[in-house]
Every structure is written in structure tokens, then in C-alpha cells.
Amino acid sequence: MRFLSKITAGFFIALLALPAFADLPQNVPQEKAYGFQPAATEVARQIHIFHNLWLMPIITAIVVLVTLLMIFIFIRFNRKANPEPQRFSHNSLVEVIWTLVPVLILVIIAVPSFRLLYLEDVIPEADLTVKATGSQWYWDYEYTDPAGNPDKTVSYSSIMLEADEAKAAGKPRLLGVDNPLVVPAGKVVRVIVTASDVMHSFAVPAFGVKIDAVPGRLNETWFKVDEPGVYYGQCSELCGKRHAFMPIEVHVLPQADYDAWFTKTQAEYATLHALDGAKLALAN
Ligand SMILES: [Cu+2]
Structure with missing residues (x-):
């Protein structure tokens, strides 16, 4: 349990670091920095928006949800709390939900992603x-x-x-x-x-x-x-x-x-x- 709480604490500390995705001040990679270099083109700006404001919140929500579920399972269904396990192995409703929800999430990611690919791929008239x-x-x-x-x-x-x-x-x-x-x-x-x-x-x-x-x-x-x-x-x-x-x-x-x-x-x-x-x- 102590090991588990350490992992959980580490995870939440890592989450705190997320808002540091602000643009860096210069056009060169910075010492010890992470995240993107400042965007110099509209395409780069759109990539940053897609990553920082769209993908990042979605994957963060997924990680938080899965972590909370895992913690709940460890506490609620360990051998001491739940000595007699259930014997069923299927639940159609749950299976439909865990298939449809990820599909929906992928579609939500795909739509702006294709828009961005189109922006990158279709070259305006070149000077x-x-x-x-x-x-x-x-x-x-x-x-x-x-x-x-x-x-x-x-x-x-x-x-x-x-x-x-x-x-x-x-x-x-x-x-x-x-x-x-x-x-x-x-x-x-x-x-x-x-x-x-x-x-x-x-x-x-x-x-x-x-x-x-x-x-x-x-x-x-x-x-x-x-x-x-x-x-x-x-x-x-x-x-x-x-x-x-x-x-x-x-x-x-x-x-x-x-x-x-x-x-x-x-x-x-x-x-x-x-x-x-x-x-x-x-x-x-
Ligand atoms: Cu090379």
C-alpha cells in the first residue's frame, strides 16, 4: 500500500508540472526545457493548440480516470475487503460502453487532426x-x-x-x-x-x-x-x-x-x- 501511495503521489506531482507548456522565449532549444519552441507560423500555432488544448486535456482525463479506478479496485476488491470473489465473466452493457466510448474519443481527436493535416498538406500559392x-x-x-x-x-x-x-x-x-x-x-x-x-x-x-x-x-x-x-x-x-x-x-x-x-x-x-x-x- 505504501508503494502504491508513492506511485499515486508521484503521478499527481507530475500532473502539477503540466501547466508549464507555455511557449519558450527564444528560437533555440532551451536548457532543461520541455514543451514546444515558440510557434513562428500559423501551422505551428495550430499544432500547439491541438496538442496543448485538445490532446493534453483528453489524455490527462483518461489517465486520471484509469488511475482512480485502479485505486478504487485495489481498495474495494483486495483479498481482505472482498474475500469471496464474484464468478461472472461477462457484462454486455459494460462491454458496449468500453467499446463505444473509446471510439467516440478517437473521433473527437480525429476531426481536428485531419483539419490540421489538411492545413499542412495543401500548399497555398507559393511566392x-x-x-x-x-x-x-x-x-x-x-x-x-x-x-x-x-x-x-x-x-x-x-x-x-x-x-x-x-x-x-x-x-x-x-x-x-x-x-x-x-x-x-x-x-x-x-x-x-x-x-x-x-x-x-x-x-x-x-x-x-x-x-x-x-x-x-x-x-x-x-x-x-x-x-x-x-x-x-x-x-x-x-x-x-x-x-x-x-x-x-x-x-x-x-x-x-x-x-x-x-x-x-x-x-x-x-x-x-x-x-x-x-x-x-x-x-x-
Ligand atoms: Cu539524419
Whole structure:
């Protein structure tokens, strides 16, 4: 009985911790924190509402109910209190109830869940398309143009900074990269995701985005971030020994800054490509 009361007490103390699901103040994971990072997109906000205000109360109520029933049974029907057990094994009414009630609960969960999946899956008309390719162990980003205009495309690799480099750059360890993904604020960004070698997963928690990167296959998702800022994500599909070291860093800039970045980056990389080409020509 003492053991039981300890478990029960532990359970209720754990319940007290539940209201701590408030959003965290920054865009990076916090020391000793749990719960979600602050939502930066409408999709993430809806995911948080679904989890915090819908799923959590339902599962908490179920856990509390089952715990109370268990405690009641332990007290009321133990060998001392109830030395002569009943011999029946079926009760149709009870069986109908314990089948129908869970079905009803699942339907109550399913309806907003499908609504949310629809919101994530149906991409609004995109202002910008970026292709993210996962490779062991970094990401390639490719800005594509639906009209096929080469002046509007640029591609580069995004590789994690080592601890000392990250410190020097003022970026968080294991999350900062050399060339982040850069997108404009307030615009619908469509992300096409694939992989070059094994499966990876493109995930940015603050955006509510997590989608598998599968070799030979294109997956797509989207996000629209209202507030400019720096957001971090990580590969979320176990992909080899450096799986933990291929983070995703996203800079969301006001449109004018984004345009300036794009022009600058394009010029810079075009020069690099030209240099590479010249080197190749010399080598041959
Ligand atoms: Cu991975």
C-alpha cells in the first residue's frame, strides 16, 4: 500500500508540472526545457493548440480516470475487503460502453487532426520554391524559378559549424551552419525535399515543419513566417553516424534584405563556379 501511495503521489506531482507548456522565449532549444519552441507560423500555432488544448486535456482525463479506478479496485476488491470473489465473466452493457466510448474519443481527436493535416498538406500559392536535399551529413539548398530563368536560381551547401567556429560566429553549438537557408518574411515558401544517399528529414520545430527526405522522391511542404528572425531545426531521420550534426538554420529576412542577400549570394557563387570551371579547364 505504501508503494502504491508513492506511485499515486508521484503521478499527481507530475500532473502539477503540466501547466508549464507555455511557449519558450527564444528560437533555440532551451536548457532543461520541455514543451514546444515558440510557434513562428500559423501551422505551428495550430499544432500547439491541438496538442496543448485538445490532446493534453483528453489524455490527462483518461489517465486520471484509469488511475482512480485502479485505486478504487485495489481498495474495494483486495483479498481482505472482498474475500469471496464474484464468478461472472461477462457484462454486455459494460462491454458496449468500453467499446463505444473509446471510439467516440478517437473521433473527437480525429476531426481536428485531419483539419490540421489538411492545413499542412495543401500548399497555398507559393511566392518562392526552395529545394532542400539531405546528404550525409549536410543540406544542399537550391532556389528554383518556375519560369526556368537561370538569373533567379542559386544553390549552395549548408554545413554545421564546429564548436569553436560557432562560438566565434555567435551561433548556438550544434545548430549553427556556415550558409543558412534564407527566406523572405511574410511569404509562402514551398520546400521541396529529397535526399541524395539515405533517408533524412527536414524539420524546423518553430515552423511546424517535419518532412522526410527520401532518395529518388520529392516531398513537399510549406511555411510562411511572419516575424523576421533566426530559426533552427535538425535532421530528424536517423541517417548515419553524423546524423546529429546536420542542423538546419533558417534566416527569415524582410523582403528588401532578402532581395539584397539573393543578389549578393548569386554574384558570389557565380564567381566561385566560374573559378571552379577555370580550375577544371586548367586541370584538363
Ligand atoms: Cu539524419
